[in-house]
Amino acid sequence: MLIELTDVRKAFNQGKPNEFWAIQGITTQFEVNRISCLKGASGSGKTTLMSMIGCLSRPTSGRIRLQDRTISSLPERFLTQIRRHTFGFIFQRFNLIPGLSVVENIMLPAYPLGLKASRLRGRAERLLEQFLLADKASNPVEWLSGGEAQRVAICRALINDPQILIADEPTANLDSRLSREFMALLDQLSKAGKTVLISSHDPVVFDSPCVDRVVELEDGLMVAGER
Amino acid sequence: MIALLRKQRYFIDYTLGTMMRHKGKSLGLLSVYTLIIFMLASVMLFSHAMRSEAVALLANSPEIVVQRIQAGRSVMVPADYLQRIGKLRGVTEKRGRLWGYYYDPAVKANYTVMASEQDQLSITDIVIGEGIARTRGLSIGDYLTLRSHQGKAFSFRVLRLLESDSELISSDLLLMNPQGYRQLFGLDESLYTDLVLSVRNPREIQKIAEKLTRLLPDSRPILRSEILRTYESLFSWRQGVMLILLLGSVLAFVIFAWDKASGLSAEERKEIGILKAVGWETGEVMRMKFWEGVIISLMAFLIGYLAAYLHVFYTSAGLFEPVLKGWSVLYPRFQLTPSVDGLQLATLFFFTVLPYTLATIVPVWRTSITDPDLVMR
Numbered sequence: 001m002l003i004e005l006t007d008v009r010k011a012f013n014q015g016k017p018n019e020f021w022a023i024q025g026i027t028t029q030f031e032v033n034r035i036s037c038l039k040g041a042s043g044s045g046k047t048t049l050m051s052m053i054g055c056l057s058r059p060t061s062g063r064i065r066l067q068d069r070t071i072s073s074l075p076e077r078f079l080t081q082i083r084r085h086t087f088g089f090i091f092q093r094f095n096l097i098p099g100l101s102v103v104e105n106i107m108l109p110a111y112p113l114g115l116k117a118s119r120l121r122g123r124a125e126r127l128l129e130q131f132l133l134a135d136k137a138s139n140p141v142e143w144l145s146g147g148e149a150q151r152v153a154i155c156r157a158l159i160n161d162p163q164i165l166i167a168d169e170p171t172a173n174l175d176s177r178l179s180r181e182f183m184a185l186l187d188q189l190s191k192a193g194k195t196v197l198i199s200s201h202d203p204v205v206f207d208s209p210c211v212d213r214v215v216e217l218e219d220g221l222m223v224a225g226e227r
Numbered sequence: 228m229i230a231l232l233r234k235q236r237y238f239i240d241y242t243l244g245t246m247m248r249h250k251g252k253s254l255g256l257l258s259v260y261t262l263i264i265f266m267l268a269s270v271m272l273f274s275h276a277m278r279s280e281a282v283a284l285l286a287n288s289p290e291i292v293v294q295r296i297q298a299g300r301s302v303m304v305p306a307d308y309l310q311r312i313g314k315l316r317g318v319t320e321k322r323g324r325l326w327g328y329y330y331d332p333a334v335k336a337n338y339t340v341m342a343s344e345q346d347q348l349s350i351t352d353i354v355i356g357e358g359i360a361r362t363r364g365l366s367i368g369d370y371l372t373l374r375s376h377q378g379k380a381f382s383f384r385v386l387r388l389l390e391s392d393s394e395l396i397s398s399d400l401l402l403m404n405p406q407g408y409r410q411l412f413g414l415d416e417s418l419y420t421d422l423v424l425s426v427r428n429p430r431e432i433q434k435i436a437e438k439l440t441r442l443l444p445d446s447r448p449i450l451r452s453e454i455l456r457t458y459e460s461l462f463s464w465r466q467g468v469m470l471i472l473l474l475g476s477v478l479a480f481v482i483f484a485w486d487k488a489s490g491l492s493a494e495e496r497k498e499i500g501i502l503k504a505v506g507w508e509t510g511e512v513m514r515m516k517f518w519e520g521v522i523i524s525l526m527a528f529l530i531g532y533l534a535a536y537l538h539v540f541y542t543s544a545g546l547f548e549p550v551l552k553g554w555s556v557l558y559p560r561f562q563l564t565p566s567v568d569g570l571q572l573a574t575l576f577f578f579t580v581l582p583y584t585l586a587t588i589v590p591v592w593r594t595s596i597t598d599p600d601l602v603m604r
Contacts, residue, residue, distance in 0.1 A: 051600035056504055058598065077508060084506030095501045095603065099248030109505035111237040114230030160506065
């Protein structure tokens with residue numbers, strides 16, 4: 001067991017007239033070296049749940065444990081350390097920073113580590129080669145196609161060699177061929193020892209043979225995939 | 228330690244990159260900021276330089292000047308007033324002075340004409356300041372013709388040019404023989420423009436002034452400290468007028484800077500969210516934005532201040548001259564002696580660079596303590 005959620009709930013605008021409970025009590029576990037997929041329609045709570053697991057937000061109530069350590073109640077500076085060293089994020093709209101080059105975007109998460117410039121650059125270049133982007137290193141990210149931008153986002157997620165990869169709707173902006181290629185890449189990463197959590201409502205993702213477990217969400221509740 | 232320095236370098240590199248990405252915005256802000264600093268610094272430097280000139284001007288002047296007042300106006304002082312003063316305890320020297328102004332219609336400027344006994348000048352010799360030499364194109368050996376009170380032309384030979392620490396002292400000054408002065412202005416031998424007294428102990432000056440008022444009831448003793456105070460308040464007043472004129476633009480800048488600094492754009496908020504999501508700490512995001520504020524405000528400060536320095540000391544503050552100099556535009560042109568007041572510099576720095584940098588930090592802090600998920604949504 002790697003990630004354990006116990007009765008996790010999340011409310012937005014709590015105490016206001018527009019209060020909304022995005023997650024209404026989820027208890028589950030995600031295991032290591034597996035690809036797990038959160039499936040559900042838009043608004044089912046996938047992204048909210050993923051962001052709480054990835055320490056991008058905190059649950060309103062309930063508990064999240066990572067490697068036997070409760071992370072849901074940690075102060076912000078500890079959460080940052082966990083985000084930096086444990087998680088790599090691949091966002092739906094890639095969230096690359098425009099105006100920066102491909103390699104600069106990839107190196108961004110490693111700046112706070114203060115690594116030697118040559119070592120950092122070397123690490124980024126190895127990833128670029130691995131994901132067939134070596135010739136694009138100095139291009140601004142605005143020049144990239146959807147598939148290329150997706151691969152840059154993966155490189156950025158991997159630069160600090162995290163244990164867990166979190167991909168939120170990763171194929172939402174890709175066609176089916178690129179989506180399949182993306183799943184093949186995730187499969188490679190899983191085989192290399194990474195734990196992968198994906199949220200998606202794309203059949204190419206949740207029906208992919210490389211996905212080990214599918215958890216289905218509806219209106220903030222888990223409706224299938226319980227274990 | 229090295230990793231820490233490298234980290235700072237990465238943050239600065241990233242900040243510079245961010246500024247380059249928003250070139251138009253950064254340059255616009257830098258230009259307006261620089262202009263404001265330039266204007267404020269120009270006024271401050273000019274006023275300070277004028278005050279310094281005044282101090283230099285009065286440094287070697289006598290402690291007390293005695294004028295004669297008749298019907299509320301200053302008139303010539305009879306020479307026998309020196310005898311009437313007699314021997315006063317504490318007064319080391321007393322003498323009569325001859326001085327006045329000569330308006331030269333050829334260059335539309337006033338010269339300060341003084342009779343000098345120390346320079347051993349002959350009746351046709353004069354010594355002139357750099358300003359007069361420059362305005363009239365004169366050098367040593369040339370002749371300057373002045374018209375007397377009766378319209379008669381007098382030619383004077385330039386014996387030498389005056390040198391001084393302050394060009395304001397010497398620029399418009401014309402020294403001549405006392406007899407020549409009396410002939411030029413038609414002044415009787417028994418009259419002086421005013422009397423001057425030197426006093427060794429500054430604590431005795433006030434007492435001596437009181438004695439003078441008793442001895443010569445129609446006289447007005449003017450103390451050096453009073454003249455200095457007048458200069459101070461004159462230039463402080465002019466500086467105040469100028470600052471009020473600039474207040475509008477300063478206010479516009481403050482609103483502009485506050486708006487820029489306090490209202491982060493959606494793009495900037497998202498960028499902060501991304502940085503936090505990929506593992507940057509709140510402090511690291513703030514440091515990056517802090518560098519941005521420091522770079523812009525420091526650059527604006529340095530460029531603005533340097534431009535103001537050049538403007539004031541090398542172009543005679545051409546932009547503000549009419550307001551700051553006032554009536555003195557009737558004098559020949561002069562260059563101010565460069566001088567910078569450390570306290571004034573620190574004040575300007577404190578009220579421009581620090582507020583901007585802090586105003587930049589606050590909204591960044593507010594955004595970076597919010598959950599990255601919320602910021603990016």
